[in-house]
Amino acid sequence: xxxxxxxHKYDPILPKKDEWxxxxxxxxxxxxxxxxxxxxxRSVLQITGDNIDLLKEELETTLxxxxxxxxxxxxxxxxxxxxxxxxxxxxxxxxxxADTNTTKTxxxxxxxxxxxxxxxxxxxxxxxxxxxxxxxxxxxxxxxxFARLLNAARVKGFRSIFSNQYxxxxxxxxxxxxxxxxxxxxxxxxxxxxxxxxxxxxxxIGWVISVLGLPPFIYGAGLNLFNIGIFAxxxxxxxxxxxxxxxxxxxxxxxxxxxxxxxxxxxxHSLFFPGGTRSRSGMIEKKLKLGLLSTAVEAQRxxxxxxxxxxxxxxxxxxxxxxxxxxLEAPSLIQEYLSMTGQERxxxxxxxxxxxxxxxxxxxxxxxxxxxxxxxIGKAMDVMGNYxxxxxxxxxRHGRKINTRDYFISNGIVTVDTQREEEYTHHLGRRxxxxxxxxxxxxxxxxxxxxxxxxxxxxxxxxxxxxxxxxPEEDIFIVYVEFKEACQRxxxxxxxxxxxxxxxxxxxxRQDIDSIISHGLDNVGMYHAKRPLxxxxxxxxxxxxxxVLYFYHNRLIGYDLEKLF
Amino acid sequence: MTSKNSSKEKxxxxxxxxxxxxxxxxxxxxxxxxxxxxxxxxxxxxxNQKHEVDGLPIHPGIIGTIDPEFLCRSCDTIFFMIPSAxxxxxxxxxxxxxxxYHLVIHGTKGxxxxxxxxxxxxxxxxxxxxNILTMSEVILxxxxxxxxxxxxGPNLARELYEGQPAATVVASKYxxxxxxxxxxxRTDKFQVYGNSDIVGVELSGVLKNIIAIAAGALAGMGLxxxxxxxxxxxxxxxxxxxxxxxxxxxxxxxxxxxxxxLVATCNSTLSRNYTVGYRLAKGEKLEDIQATMEEVAEGxxxxxxxxxxxxxxxxxAPITENLYKVLFEDLKIEEALQxxxxxxxNVDVDFL
Numbered sequence: 076x077x078x079x080x081x082x083h084k085y086d087p088i089l090p091k092k093d094e095w096x097x098x099x100x101x102x103x104x105x106x107x108x109x110x111x112x113x114x115x116x117r118s119v120l121q122i123t124g125d126n127i128d129l130l131k132e133e134l135e136t137t138l139x140x141x142x143x144x145x146x147x148x149x150x151x152x153x154x155x156x157x158x159x160x161x162x163x164x165x166x167x168x169x170x171x172x173a174d175t176n177t178t179k180t181x182x183x184x185x186x187x188x189x190x191x192x193x194x195x196x197x198x199x200x201x202x203x204x205x206x207x208x209x210x211x212x213x214x215x216x217x218x219x220x221f222a223r224l225l226n227a228a229r230v231k232g233f234r235s236i237f238s239n240q241y242x243x244x245x246x247x248x249x250x251x252x253x254x255x256x257x258x259x260x261x262x263x264x265x266x267x268x269x270x271x272x273x274x275x276x277x278x279x280i281g282w283v284i285s286v287l288g289l290p291p292f293i294y295g296a297g298l299n300l301f302n303i304g305i306f307a308x309x310x311x312x313x314x315x316x317x318x319x320x321x322x323x324x325x326x327x328x329x330x331x332x333x334x335x336x337x338x339x340x341x342x343x344h345s346l347f348f349p350g351g352t353r354s355r356s357g358m359i360e361k362k363l364k365l366g367l368l369s370t371a372v373e374a375q376r377x378x379x380x381x382x383x384x385x386x387x388x389x390x391x392x393x394x395x396x397x398x399x400x401x402x403l404e405a406p407s408l409i410q411e412y413l414s415m416t417g418q419e420r421x422x423x424x425x426x427x428x429x430x431x432x433x434x435x436x437x438x439x440x441x442x443x444x445x446x447x448x449x450x451x452i453g454k455a456m457d458v459m460g461n462y463x464x465x466x467x468x469x470x471x472r473h474g475r476k477i478n479t480r481d482y483f484i485s486n487g488i489v490t491v492d493t494q495r496e497e498e499y500t501h502h503l504g505r506r507x508x509x510x511x512x513x514x515x516x517x518x519x520x521x522x523x524x525x526x527x528x529x530x531x532x533x534x535x536x537x538x539x540x541x542x543x544x545x546x547p548e549e550d551i552f553i554v555y556v557e558f559k560e561a562c563q564r565x566x567x568x569x570x571x572x573x574x575x576x577x578x579x580x581x582x583x584x585r586q587d588i589d590s591i592i593s594h595g596l597d598n599v600g601m602y603h604a605k606r607p608l609x610x611x612x613x614x615x616x617x618x619x620x621x622x623v624l625y626f627y628h629n630r631l632i633g634y635d636l637e638k639l640f
Numbered sequence: 641m642t643s644k645n646s647s648k649e650k651x652x653x654x655x656x657x658x659x660x661x662x663x664x665x666x667x668x669x670x671x672x673x674x675x676x677x678x679x680x681x682x683x684x685x686x687x688n689q690k691h692e693v694d695g696l697p698i699h700p701g702i703i704g705t706i707d708p709e710f711l712c713r714s715c716d717t718i719f720f721m722i723p724s725a726x727x728x729x730x731x732x733x734x735x736x737x738x739x740x741y742h743l744v745i746h747g748t749k750g751x752x753x754x755x756x757x758x759x760x761x762x763x764x765x766x767x768x769x770x771n772i773l774t775m776s777e778v779i780l781x782x783x784x785x786x787x788x789x790x791x792x793g794p795n796l797a798r799e800l801y802e803g804q805p806a807a808t809v810v811a812s813k814y815x816x817x818x819x820x821x822x823x824x825x826r827t828d829k830f831q832v833y834g835n836s837d838i839v840g841v842e843l844s845g846v847l848k849n850i851i852a853i854a855a856g857a858l859a860g861m862g863l864x865x866x867x868x869x870x871x872x873x874x875x876x877x878x879x880x881x882x883x884x885x886x887x888x889x890x891x892x893x894x895x896x897x898x899x900x901x902l903v904a905t906c907n908s909t910l911s912r913n914y915t916v917g918y919r920l921a922k923g924e925k926l927e928d929i930q931a932t933m934e935e936v937a938e939g940x941x942x943x944x945x946x947x948x949x950x951x952x953x954x955x956x957a958p959i960t961e962n963l964y965k966v967l968f969e970d971l972k973i974e975e976a977l978q979x980x981x982x983x984x985x986n987v988d989v990d991f992l
Contacts, residue, residue, distance in 0.1 A: 459740070459786070471784040473735065481740035482786065485816060486650075486716065494815045495787070502786070 080248035080449070085288035088261050092207055095290035096264075096343040097314050101205040111337050112198040115330040116190055122325065127183050131168075134189055137324040138164050144321050152301045160196065164189060190326070197330040201316050203293050209312035214285050247279065250579075251452035251514065253287055256393055258465040259455055260289050263389035264342050266371045267292060268507055270359055270395070271348040273402050274300070280346060280395070281313040283450050293338055294346035295331070295367065332370050339374035339390060347371075349507055353404065355412035357629035359396075359511050368507075369500040375458045375479065376496065379489045385478045389467055392460070392503065394453035394510040398581070400520040400598035402626070406605075409626040413544065449581065451514045459499060460506025512633055516579045517569055519595030524627035526562045527553060527608055527616055529640040531624075544621050553616040563588050564639050565631075572634055599627055651675045652824060653715035655730065657683055657704075658935055659797035660747055661721030662693045666801065668719070668824055669699035676704050677711050679730075696801070712737035717745070717820055719791070720779070723936040724750025728778055735783045743817050744783070745810065747791040748775045749845035750938040751945050761944070766952035769886060772945060774842040789817040790838055792845035792897035794904030796911065800830075807831035809897040811841035833896055840888030844898035847882055848905060849913045849939030850946065850960050851875030855906035856914035857966075857973055860921025871959075872906055873988075874980075878959050880991045882946060885953060890991055913939035920966065921973050943967060958983050 092098050100107055123129040141161050145153070171177070171185050259265060269280055277296055284292055296315040301307040316334060319327070339345055351364035371390055378388030402408070454462050457479040461469040469479050482499065483489045530553050535543055566584065573580045583594055596616075600607040600623055607624035611617045618624045651673040654665040661676070668674050678684050686692050687704030705711055711718070712734060722730050727748055738744070752773040753761060761767070773781065776788045789812030800806055810821030810832055818834035826832045835841050854875065858867050879902070880893050892898060905911040909918075916937045919929045926940070947964040950957045962979055965971035 461784075475736065475784075477740060477784055479740075484741040485743075485820075492816055498813050499786075 080250050081253055081286075084286055085253075085257065087288040087290070088257055089290050092290075096341065097203075097205050097291050097293055098207060100293070100338065100341060100343050101203070101207075104202060107337070107341070108195070108198045108202050111202075111330065111334045112191070112195040114337060115194040115198065115326070115333040116187075118329050118333060119190060119194070119326055122329070127179070127186060130186050130190065131172075133325050134164075134168060134186065134193070137193065137326050138168065140324050141322070148321055150299065150302055152298060152307075154200075164193065193326050194330050197322075197327050198334065201318070201331055201334050203314050203316040204311045205291065205293070205314040206312065209308070210291060210314070213309055213312035214282075246447060247282070248447060248449040249283055249286065249452065250449060250516070252393075252454050253452050255455055255465050256452055257287060257289065259391045259393075259463070259467055260344060262386065262467045263391050264339050264374075265289075265292070265344040265391050265393055265455075266339065267344070267346045267393045267395055268349045268368075269346070270397055270511055271350045271353050272357070272397065272399060272408075273353065273404055275403070276348070276353075276397060277313070277315070278309055279397065279448065279450070281309075283395075283452075287452075290344065292344040292346045294348075295335070297352075328366065332366060332373075335367055336370040336374045336377070339371060340377050340388065342388065345371075349504070353408060355408045355415065357402070357405065357409065357412075357626035358632050359508075359515060359630070361508055361633070363504040363507060365497075365500045365504055368504055369496060372458045372496050372499050372503060376483045376489065376491065379480045379483055380491075385480050386467055389479065390458050391455045391463060391467065392458060392507065393455045394507050394514060396451045396453065396511055396514040396516065398449045398451070398516045398518055398521075398630075400447065400518055401601050401603075403602070405600060405623050405626045406603060406620070409622045412626075413541070413622065449516050449518075451516055451579065453510050453514045456506060456510070458503055460503050513577060514579060515630075516581050517584060517631065518581050518598070519583055519591050520599035520627060521595075521630045522562060522565060522569070522584070523592055523595035523608055524599050524624055525631040525636065526558065526565050527618065528621075528624050528628035529637060530558065530561055531618075531621070533640045540625075544625060546621060548618055548621055551618055551621070552611065555610070555614050555616060558616050559588055559592060561640075562592055565636055566591070568636055568639060569634075578634065600624075649673075650716045651703075651714045653677065653711045653718035654702075655708075655711070655718060655720045655734070656722035657687070657693050658721065658723070659801070660795070661719075662696070662698060663795075663797045663800035664719055664721060664747060664791070664825075665702055666699050667827060667830055669701050670827055672824060674699070674702045675711050675714055676702050677708065678704060678706065681706055708734045709737045712739075712742065716741060717743040717824065720744065720746040720748065720775075722748060724748050724752055724775065724938055724941065725936060727775055728752055728782065731778055731782045738783045738785050740784055740786060742785045743787045743789070743820055744779055744785045745789040745791060745812075745817065745821055746775045746779065747795075748938075749792065749842075749849060750775065750936075751846055751942055752778050753945060754781075761948060765948060767945070767948045768952045769949075772886065772949060774839055774846070776838050776842060787814045787817050788812060788838070789814070789821055790842050790845075791821070792841045792901065793833075794896070794901045796904060796908055798910050803829055805829045805831075807833060807896060807900075809833045809835050809841055809895065811835040811838040811892075811897070813838060835892055835895065835897070837889045837892045839886070840883065840892030841895075841897045843883040843886055843888040844879070844893050844895070845901060846938070846942055847879045847946070848875075848898070848902040849937070849942050850963060851879065851902055852905040852911055852913035853917035853920075853937070853939045853943070854959055854963060856911075856917025856919075857921040858917075858977075859914075860918040861973065861977070868906065872902060875906075875959055876902060877989065877991065878957050881955065882950075882957055882960070884991075885955060886949075912937040916940065926967055940967060 089095055123133060138161060145157055167189055171182055256265060269276060291314045293314040293316055295318040296310050298317045298319040300310060301317060318331060335345065347367045349363040349368055350360035354360055371392065375390040382388060457463055457469045459479060459482050461471060461477065463469050469477050471477050531551055532543060535546065569580060572578050584591055596608050596610055603620065603623060605619035607618055607620055607627055609617055609619065652668050653675050654661055654668065655677040657676050657678045665674050665676050676687060683693065684704035684706050687702060691698055691700045754771050754773045776790055779785060779788050789810055791808055791810060793808040795806060795808050810818050812818050813836055822832040822834065851871065854871055855868060858871055876899065880890055883893050884890065905914060908914055912933065912935055916929055916939065943960055943964050946957065946960050950960060958980055962976040966973055966976050
């Protein structure tokens with residue numbers, strides 16, 4: 076089982092922290108926030124077409140929704156002065172419409188002032204709070220602390236706590252285009268787009284970025300995560316800016332997008348989870364949230380407007396796929412998915428990441444027992460989904476060098492065309508989904524889960540998905556010989572797909588089929604109270620939780636492997 | 641000579657100087673400098689020396705070339721007006737010189753078969769949507785151009801050439817392509833509509849050719865207007881179903897490029913597809929008809945592909961299926977007609 080993952084730690088590409096874009100950003104935080112607020116204001120005005128009545132309507136809608144949110148869905152992280160702020164907005168709005176003596180221009184000026192206040196507040200709220208000393212501490216905790224735990228568990232004995240035999244990099248394997256992303260990080264702005272299955276992903280990616288010697292990335296993290304003390308610390312340290320999914324009003328969304336766009340333009344490497352939230356179904360994301368993605372396209376165009384140079388401020392999109400044997404939240408994610416899509420009779424939300432204690436417990440479990448994770452760094456692309464080389468040049472499908480700038484040109488100059496950029500964002504989204512599938516790394520656990528679920532499904536042809544999932548688990552078993560035969564068939568097809576370059580295969584799949592199956596059964600959803608797959612005492616395959624099995628099975632959806640059954 | 645825009649402005653490219661290409665080049669030349677590409681050197685010479693194509697005079701400002709590179713370098717917007725059978729090949733020869741800043745608009749009402757290496761339609765019998773490419777999909781597949789549009793509508797080349805009033809649809813996902821198409825083509829006698837459903841508009845133009853062949857056949861049999869009215873409306877239903885299955889929207893099919901074009905071609909002896917049907921009904925063989933036609937009737941290839949597609953999806957498309965039998969399996973036209981009269985269509989319109 077020769078693993079070709081990265082075993083060494085890279086030197087930082089920018090050794091001095093003052094050179095880090097994110098540090099530069101945090102030093103000029105005040106100016107930056109102001110810039111974002113200004114730009115957001117401009118884009119809101121553009122959307123409302125400079126029409127006062129429309130602007131007034133947007134302001135009123137925003138006020139209404141914010142008041143509703145404060146009342147119905149308050150969170151710990153919400154600032155104390157929220158009520159006061161919105162009360163003030165309200166009274167200003169009332170004042171303007173009540174005052175009959177003011178002229179139109181005066182009114183407009185007042186509305187603009189309110190708009191100013193709100194975008195400024197939002198911008199302040201969203202902005203990341205990167206503190207270098209916290210970053211250093213966090214990095215040390217993650218690498219040092221986890222490495223200790225890991226060695227204690229794997230190398231027996233008291234002294235082992237000081238052993239360096241295993242490092243985190245044996246546990247979390249980084250494969251793919253690691254050199255390229257380092258090269259490109261000093262030539263342009265990286266926008267990393269990973270698949271998203273677990274809340275652990277953000278910390279994981281943060282660690283990967285540090286191992287690769289890259290300066291920290293900023294990324295949007297759900298504000299709900301800041302409710303939890305330990306997460307808030309990590310997130311702030313890693314350069315997270317805050318995304319509040321409760322706020323769906325135009326002003327907020329524009330400010331959020333502007334923040335991201337301005338940061339990319341300023342050369343700050345960014346991270347989006349383009350699926351928006353964790354994949355509920357366990358499938359690789361098929362439909363992406365295009366809001367934040369559009370900011371990458373917009374920032375690229377804005378940079379081209381500023382410079383004549385193709386490489387000046389070029390944006391590189393790097394898809395990253397994360398593969399797990401075990402996703403802590405799987406049971407609740409799949410329940411949510413089923414209740415969203417179909418006829419689950421009951422639905423109860425459980426959030427395993429609700430307390431710091433639970434998280435710590437999970438982390439200890441994770442690092443003391445073996446459950447490997449692999450992180451694949453995909454080939455970098457420009458914002459139009461063309462592959463780029465290590466120097467950052469874009470190439471078309473025929474291997475011809477092209478200028479990304481040309482996509483934004485009409486009649487010889489770079490132009491702003493939001494409708495065009497919207498289409499480009501769709502295009503980029505499709506390309507990222509393609510890359511996710513190409514970079515997906517098949518694990519033994521995916522193989523056994525997929526095969527087992529498909530066999531159960533075939534055995535109950537008449538049931539639809541929801542009825543199938545309601546079957547009593549005790550009644551289900553698969554004869555091992557048949558299971559083995561089916562696994563072999565799927566595996567053969569997977570190797571065919573690998574040969575065609577359509578997916579990747581973990582090295583542990585290159586052994587005899589019995590070993591693969593036993594590796595898969597040991598690992599698939601290994602820490603769930605109810606295991607998705609086990610071998611019973613007669614040597615046959617059983618499941619204790621069909622829904623969770625379905626979750627892990629979904630990882631291999633999208634390759635037409637179902638046709639084998 | 642009409643007044644031209646400033647000399648700094650780039651020329652407009654027209655690739656393919658068949659009858660439709662020539663008509664469009666003429667319209668474009670009223671406002672812009674036009675560079676026209678033809679594959680045969682003698683056509684280019686005729687354009688440059690006599691300002692004629694096939695003996696018909698064209699706008700004297702049109703410059704002919706056989707050099708794709710020169711055309712792509714001189715033009716930001718290029719109109720591809722070539723028959724579907726040659727489309728892929730021509731696009732490939734242009735591909736090395738096309739860049740992402742090019743706007744590409746095509747006017748080809750045909751489909752292209754896209755099968756894996758080594759497979760043939762005859763052996764497969766059935767195909768799916770993935771095996772069929774519209775012309776814009778060919779452009780996206782073969783070139784780096786992404787701002788792509790198409791021209792479709794009741795645009796019989798002869799009438800356009802004569803300067804009769806007409807309208808067309810420019811369809812593209814990109815507003816700027818539509819606007820550019822309108823800016824370049826719109827004249828006092830030529831109205832240009834926009835549509836964002838490019839695939840739907842392409843399919844309208846493609847699928848109506850099937851019905852045009854059938855309309856020609858009815859006329860060839862000497863049938864009257866009742867029969868034609870029946871055919872056009874049933875043909876429309878079939879077009880909508882096939883078009884939906886291929887990814888177009890109903891809205892586009894009932895627009896200018898759909899109904900508009902359908903009515904025009906089903907009534908016109910100028911239409912090549914109509915002529916094919918007409919001569920079939922007069923007892924001629926398909927090979928003989930094709931051998932004596934100057935330009936390709938796209939409908940024949942479309943029927944072949946759609947028949948295979950219908951097989952692959954399990955849909956029914958009675959007009960297409962019967963025309964296929966007439967064209968390729970020696971079914972008598974009268975028998976096909978009889979079959980259609982017996983076919984249990986019972987609902988008039990069920991797609992709206």
